[in-house]
Amino acid sequence: MSYHCFVIKCGGSTLAALPSSFFDDMRKLQQEGAIPVIVHGGGPAISSTLEQLGIESVFVNGLRKTSEEVLDVVEMVLAGRINKEIVRKIQESGAKALGLSGVDGQLIQAKPVDNTEEVGWVGDVTAVNAELIQGIVSMGYIPVIAPIGIGEDGSQRFNINADTAAGAVASRVGVERMIVVTDVPGVMKTVDGEKKVLPSVTVQEIDQMIESGEIYGGMIPKVRAAVQCIQGQVREVVIVDGTVPEVLSKVIQGEAIGTRIVKEA
Numbered sequence: 001m002s003y004h005c006f007v008i009k010c011g012g013s014t015l016a017a018l019p020s021s022f023f024d025d026m027r028k029l030q031q032e033g034a035i036p037v038i039v040h041g042g043g044p045a046i047s048s049t050l051e052q053l054g055i056e057s058v059f060v061n062g063l064r065k066t067s068e069e070v071l072d073v074v075e076m077v078l079a080g081r082i083n084k085e086i087v088r089k090i091q092e093s094g095a096k097a098l099g100l101s102g103v104d105g106q107l108i109q110a111k112p113v114d115n116t117e118e119v120g121w122v123g124d125v126t127a128v129n130a131e132l133i134q135g136i137v138s139m140g141y142i143p144v145i146a147p148i149g150i151g152e153d154g155s156q157r158f159n160i161n162a163d164t165a166a167g168a169v170a171s172r173v174g175v176e177r178m179i180v181v182t183d184v185p186g187v188m189k190t191v192d193g194e195k196k197v198l199p200s201v202t203v204q205e206i207d208q209m210i211e212s213g214e215i216y217g218g219m220i221p222k223v224r225a226a227v228q229c230i231q232g233q234v235r236e237v238v239i240v241d242g243t244v245p246e247v248l249s250k251v252i253q254g255e256a257i258g259t260r261i262v263k264e265a
């Protein structure tokens with residue numbers, strides 16, 4: 001795939017806070033020849049809809065325990081409301097967007113995770129229909145992908161963590177870069193009693209920080225997906241705060257922003 005193609009993972013933590021200028025920046029980059037592919041989350045919206053329905057949210061190691069009932073809500077919220085909200089915002093900026101979930105065109109094929117008895121219908125990605133993504137971008141549309149996977153038999157749906165899904169799409173489409181947009185300015189570490197954003201982290205530092213508990217919760221699947229990506233073709237993964245003005249352009253221009261996870265020399 002094109003050298004200029006990049007995956008943007010938009011976290012549910014920050015979607016509502018993303019200013020319209022974020023989407024204007026995306027349109028500008030596309031006009032300049034970059035090719036954005038979006039994979040989005042929506043964890044908080046799923047949890048609040050479940051709460052309205054009187055269903056408790058349970059997480060096992062950061063993954064939502066997904067019963068058949070929960071899976072219906074996950075698909076409804078991610079592939080429905082959240083996906084269309086992002087499509088609308090991109091269209092409002094003047095760019096073309098096409099929303100789909102991993103079920104459509106068998107975009108994200110998945111199999112049950114190993115600890116399925118604990119977490120239920122949560123999936124790991126087995127294949128990505130990269131040709132479909134290439135087709136959509138060649139027509140000038142920005143693909144907006146909800147992280148629902150489809151099993152090999154074509155009938156079973158799976159709930160996939162959005163960071164994991166974004167990492168798999170980035171690796172398998174063979175993009176240059178993945179930008180993880182979230183609600184913190186990057187991977188943070190307390191040094192001499194002061195919380196600082198790390199400009200870059202190595203795979204070894206990531207392992208140590210998970211071990212020590214300095215990286216926890218929702219940051220764990222992000223750094224794990226980043227590590228997986230950079231072991232393939234992806235050159236760098238950058239974790240940034242989506243509310244920083246022109247954050248996408250800044251990352252692409254190589255400005256010192258957020259936390260970069262790059263291949264070690």
Ligand SMILES: Nc1ncnc2c1ncn2[C@@H]1O[C@H](COP(=O)(O)OP(=O)(O)O)[C@@H](O)[C@H]1O
Pocket residue numbers: 010011012013014041042043181182183184186187188189214215216217218219220
């Ligand atoms: N070392 C760390 N640096 C920054 N954030 C961290 C770190 N460890 C854990 N976190 C948590 O990870 C959260 C981001 O993950 P998450 O809430 O799942 O976001 P998203 O919805 O964008 O995927 C941050 O808000 C923060 O609470």
Ligand SMILES: CC(=O)N[C@@H](CCC(=O)OP(=O)(O)O)C(=O)O
Pocket residue numbers: 010011012013040041042043044046062063064074122123147159160161162163218
């Ligand atoms: C298996 C699993 O945990 N899936 C996630 C999918 C959404 C997601 O990952 O959203 P964020 O990016 O906002 O965290 C969930 O059900 O919440």
